[in-house]
Amino acid sequence: MTTKQAFFLVGGAVRDALLGWPVKDRDWLVVGGDPAQMREAGFVAVGRDFPVFLHPETHEEYALARTERKTAPGYHGFAFHAAADVTLEQDLARRDLTINAMAQDDGGQIIDPYGGRRDLADKLLRHVSPAFAEDPVRILRLARFAARFEGFSVAPETQALMCEMVAAGEVDALVAERVWQEFAKGLMEARPERMIEVLRDCGALARLAPELDALFGVPQPAAHHPEVDTGVHVLMVLRQCALQQAPLTVRYACLCHDLGKGLTPADVLPRHIGHEGRGLPLVRRLSERWRVPSDCRELAELVAREHTHVHQSEAFSAEARLRLMERCDAWRRPERFEQLLWACECDARGRLGLEDRPYPQREGLLKDLRAVQAVDLAAVSAQELAEGRKGPEIGQAVQRARLAALGE
Template sequence: MERYLVGGAVRDALLGLPVQDRDWVVVGADPAAMQAAGFISVGRDFPVFLHPQTQEEYALARTERKTAPGYHGFAFQASPEVTLEQDLARRDLTINAMAQDESGAIIDPYGGRRDLEQRVLRHVSEAFAEDPVRILRLARFAARFADFSVAPETLALMRRMVEAGEINALVVERVWQELSRGLMEHKPSRMFEVLRDCGALARLAPELDKLWGVPQPPAHHPEVDTGLHLLMVLDQCATQRAPLPVRYACLCHDLGKGETPADMLPRHIAHEGRSARLARRLSERWRVPTDCRELAELVAREHTHVHQCLSFGAEARLRLLDRCDAWRRPERFELLLWACECDARGRLGLEQRDYPQRERLRRDLQAASTVDLAAVSAAALAEGKQGPEIGKAVQRARLRALQALDDA
């Protein structure tokens, strides 16, 4: 029985990056031998075990062959006769197909070390084409290792996979899993560039793919192209270390611009409502978690109003707070402001601009939240008011608080 450290742990160590997870491959063993050695079986689809002390994953060396379309259409063989080289051959990229033995020596049968040095993402073999998830994984790695290029032959293979319809066999849960992880990488724009280059974005999210080539007013958007603006906004999210709901909301905030009639370009009147509708549709298709879905619709609907709030009077700002349900959902309102700041800074030459709107609306919410609701309600009841009239009294009190802030 021989064990080898494999995959991301070897790759990241060679890059000088912190090693997060350590995965192992065992050669020359079977399930009975692993269990006899104290390992705990956890694999459903193929033999994977947990080390009894470290809890690290140990998988038996295996080969696989395609039996049906899609992510689950594989048959696996794990036996003591499978070699390390055969196991590494089934991996997606050369930089993930290296191993390290117990003496520290690197086993690199497919040129992964060379591709690390040359900053290239390259598939190990034509077996890459058998698993459409690998398109998403490669795009995610492009977002993590932003200075890596995709090998031309790998990009061509990915295009053939898309044209063959393999991308249509992806299960939505896996799509969201990979895309959400890619959104949280150092340069999320790269993920969408790669997906667009191979044609996968048009299949997975035509609402997003339509944004490229759509112009915007240069006075507000020096970068002009809506797709380029989207990429810049996503990278602003990464720069500001925004959480996933903010990044997903920014991904969806301008979807309606892809449906602006040609005779209305480059202006995008009423794109906010279209964006919210398309964000809802995309979230349903990808089965996006509720916190991400709700924030995406809110940002799509309200981001231009937040941008314009400095010119609003107290009444308009109060209506904005009401529409955002800021009283009951202050944490979500703060995420809305964060997404709007990323949007404002995701423009060519304006990446360092100030965004006073964020502090303006924070102060508004704080001032209006100091209103003593119990006292206002009691006073209204004493005057014989009921139901909606009490609500109006609360609104008048909140409005006075904002007006006092303006007068200060």
């Protein structure tokens, strides 16, 4: 006998509408349906692990109501049951947070069996059921939501559950690609520093990024860093990234720029002499662990190595500024060089009470780059060749022309 299907708008679309936010993506839940009915109605099956279909006209996702059962460690270890007898409440119960476990029927009525509306009003991130503990990705997702929803806090019982999950080793089962996927999204939210705070509070940061976790409690000179604590400084730099609407490459580089300070020998604390070089292997290790894309990885290494030189560049001679640009491959990678300077500005302003101070180094080095780019290398080379000079001599002439362009 054919069952009657019911369609419900679910998840983020319901949540964001209640918050008064624009609804970007709409996901639908089908209760009382089966795959044959969906195909007969023209829906296209796309789900690999459980029945998900695309609407033939809107191409929005429609998933059959389902329950799930934990079968193995990690976030892949689940068995799904999708059938016409699965109720709306059963499907919503398997979701991560109460604010994501609401539905809306075709008449506009909100179905909220787990108190999501109340938690939205109270700005609380609360798990729906103990099943939250079965999927370690949910820790990352919650941290990302904390970065998105300003002013939201983690419910005490959810905080305790996440700590238990970390202690049980669930976070260790996460695969690199999923970790990076969630971190990349979280870094691009309005308050990326909140993601780091939430992960640190439950112990997950020490498992996922021990190089970053090690920075908290490490002192810095108060003259340059009134906030003193290196980990707090990194959070403030991420805040600057968000305020300046920096791209992901810059935000990841800022996350990693001071990793070397976690290895500073006691005899040079708190000045952190040489932290740039100590940080490079740590940046590479973290990037490899998370399988970070090459553009983010390369900029992070460049910023870790050169950020203090950029900060000091106003006092550099023309030769020193030229060497800095050469090390950064600024001629061939001008966009990456500009992102380096952007990250350095966020670093300089990510300090207590110094958030609005000018950062003339950025514009000064950009001016230098434009001046050097304007040098007619073909004309310089042609002139040298006409005068009988070759190879190294032409290179020396190019360097003299570039220095002349810098005004010294």
